[in-house]
Amino acid sequence: MPNKARATLETLYRIFTVPEAPDSTLGLIDQAISDDVTGFLQTHIVAIERNLEEIEASFASCAIPEEPTYVSEYTEFVKANLVAQSVHTAAPGFVGHMTSALPYFMLPLARLMTALNQNLVKVETSKAFTPMERQVLGMIHHLVYRQPDAFYPPWIHNSQSALGAFCSGGTIANVTALWVARNRLFAPDGEFRGIAQEGLGRALRHRGCDGIAVFVSERGHYSFGKAADLLGLGRDHLVKVRTDENNRIDLRALRAECRRLRDENILPLALVGIAGTTETGNIDPLEALADLAAEFGCHFHVDAAWGGPTLFSDRHRSLLAGIERADSVTIDAHKQLYAPMGAGMVVFKDPTAVSAIEHHANYILRHGSKDLGSHTLEGSRPGMALLVHAGLSIIGRKGYELLIDLGIERARTFATMIRQHPDFELTSEPELNILTYRYCPRAVQQTLTEAPTDQAAAINALLDQVCQLLQKYQREAGKTFVSRTRLRTARYGEEITVLRSVLANPLTTDAILTSVLTEQCEIVQQQEIPALLQQVEALCNFR
Ligand SMILES: *Cc1c(COP(=O)(O)O)cnc(C)c1O
Numbered sequence: 001m002p003n004k005a006r007a008t009l010e011t012l013y014r015i016f017t018v019p020e021a022p023d024s025t026l027g028l029i030d031q032a033i034s035d036d037v038t039g040f041l042q043t044h045i046v047a048i049e050r051n052l053e054e055i056e057a058s059f060a061s062c063a064i065p066e067e068p069t070y071v072s073e074y075t076e077f078v079k080a081n082l083v084a085q086s087v088h089t090a091a092p093g094f095v096g097h098m099t100s101a102l103p104y105f106m107l108p109l110a111r112l113m114t115a116l117n118q119n120l121v122k123v124e125t126s127k128a129f130t131p132m133e134r135q136v137l138g139m140i141h142h143l144v145y146r147q148p149d150a151f152y153p154p155w156i157h158n159s160q161s162a163l164g165a166f167c168s169g170g171t172i173a174n175v176t177a178l179w180v181a182r183n184r185l186f187a188p189d190g191e192f193r194g195i196a197q198e199g200l201g202r203a204l205r206h207r208g209c210d211g212i213a214v215f216v217s218e219r220g221h222y223s224f225g226k227a228a229d230l231l232g233l234g235r236d237h238l239v240k241v242r243t244d245e246n247n248r249i250d251l252r253a254l255r256a257e258c259r260r261l262r263d264e265n266i267l268p269l270a271l272v273g274i275a276g277t278t279e280t281g282n283i284d285p286l287e288a289l290a291d292l293a294a295e296f297g298c299h300f301h302v303d304a305a306w307g308g309p310t311l312f313s314d315r316h317r318s319l320l321a322g323i324e325r326a327d328s329v330t331i332d333a334h335k336q337l338y339a340p341m342g343a344g345m346v347v348f349k350d351p352t353a354v355s356a357i358e359h360h361a362n363y364i365l366r367h368g369s370k371d372l373g374s375h376t377l378e379g380s381r382p383g384m385a386l387l388v389h390a391g392l393s394i395i396g397r398k399g400y401e402l403l404i405d406l407g408i409e410r411a412r413t414f415a416t417m418i419r420q421h422p423d424f425e426l427t428s429e430p431e432l433n434i435l436t437y438r439y440c441p442r443a444v445q446q447t448l449t450e451a452p453t454d455q456a457a458a459i460n461a462l463l464d465q466v467c468q469l470l471q472k473y474q475r476e477a478g479k480t481f482v483s484r485t486r487l488r489t490a491r492y493g494e495e496i497t498v499l500r501s502v503l504a505n506p507l508t509t510d511a512i513l514t515s516v517l518t519e520q521c522e523i524v525q526q527q528e529i530p531a532l533l534q535q536v537e538a539l540c541n542f543r
Pocket residue numbers: 168169170171172174221223274276277278303304305306332344
């Protein structure tokens with residue numbers, strides 16, 4: 001590097017005190033994102049695609065730079081190597097993952113949050129941010145459990161309780177929920193001082209059982225695997241129950257699994273219902289799961305990381321009926337509450353439930369303090385709740401209702417386009433705003449319904465390759481984006497590769513969805529795909 005700033009006390013002092021000049025590189029970027037963030041992203045996330053290996057070369061050195069450098073020099077590096085080569089997740093044609101465009105106010109408020117640099121672990125470093133976060137948890141609790149207004153005053157700002165835990169996302173929320181469930185199952189009891197104190201081995205001996213299990217459908221999020229590992233259940237005891245043709249947990253299979261584990265002397269810790277599966281957006285029968293959990297006497301958790309905000313919609317809320325019977329519910333704010341990455345929540349029906357994971361430290365989190373950190377897995381945490389509070393306050397219930405209704409409507413429109421298109425097959429109907437499909441011309445679909453198993457398997461294997469390449473080329477072209485996954489579908493009884501589309505960006509239009517399909521039809525005529533399709537055709541003609 002040619003330009004080296006000198007490491008003097010004076011330059012360091014300037015870094016902490018002197019604002020960036022408006023005409024400097026960083027100052028200009030700052031201005032540009034303030035003026036028009038959409039335009040900035042469009043122009044600065046570049047079309048010239050470098051492959052990841054090339055990009056890695058810009059981030060190869062593990063030596064910490066010895067000498068300070070100029071901010072402008074560093075910013076030029078960021079512009080060229082980071083911004084330009086990041087993913088335009090806000091683009092209306094980016095309909096493959098759970099990221100969306102953000103409401104404009106999130107950006108300046110996020111800067112304000114950084115400027116204030118509060119730490120929500122304790123009141124001493126967050127003051128008003130603590131009651132504000134507690135209010136956000138109360139609002140989400142109310143959204144889920146609809147308790148009367150008089151329910152909240154004794155709990156919302158109570159040092160002994162918390163209506164939930166704010167965290168970095170759905171994963172930590174799910175882990176927290178099961179952590180609470182585990183500690184309540186093995187609560188202190190006579191001589192036994194509880195699992196938190198004595199550990200899992202003694203807890204099992206105390207209850208006279210050989211293990212504990214969590215039940216979730218095979219569409220369950222991978223975070224439950226992490227939770228099973230972390231909490232000592234073991235991944236073998238995360239029981240993945242098969243799903244029906246609508247990707248919902250099969251209740252008979254669930255009962256059978258529960259019985260099987262009972263016979264092995266394994267105690268059910270929790271049943272998990274999913275409200276909006278990550279891959280297909282389907283909702284488990286929550287009422288029936290609540291009944292089963294009551295019957296087994298275990299914790300009932302609902303993972304509504306994705307689908308929770310459906311509760312804002314008068315029209316669609318009933319899809320989640322039964323969620324109010326859950327002991328705990330996860331909702332991700334960085335998904336359908338349109339907050340930036342890094343905001344999730346878990347709320348508990350019983351406001352004293354979190355005392356099962358209460359912990360204290362002498363210098364903070366003292367007994368009787370209102371520190372939120374005494375009931376969270378994470379320690380230091382940013383003031384992200386501000387951004388959720390802003391969304392709830394500015395967009396409001398009716399605003400979110402519109403966004404939810406719009407997404408579901410758009411998914412139905414897209415499903416109709418796919419169904420009517422001669423070259424695509426819809427592989428999961430949208431219940432919310434997520435659907436899956438694949439490239440599979442109608443004649444091939446016809447053959448597959450009649451073909452013997454091995455012929456169908458051979459055709460599906462080729463279509464899997466088509467799907468994989470199609471998704472890859474589309475991503476590389478950078479115009480529109482869908483994701484892909486592998487699902488066992490009731491129709492084929494085996495896993496197939498499918499394209500996955502998430503319709504949560506309000507700026508996505510029907511015309512853009514048409515262009516997604518048009519582009520895919522163009523892509524299948526390129527590179528290796530026609531050869532694969534010829535093989536499919538040959539297999540179809542062979543009877
Ligand atoms: C996204 C998601 C999660 C995980 O949330 P993160 O914020 O990625 O940690 C868990 N469950 C479901 C259903 C999800 O959609």
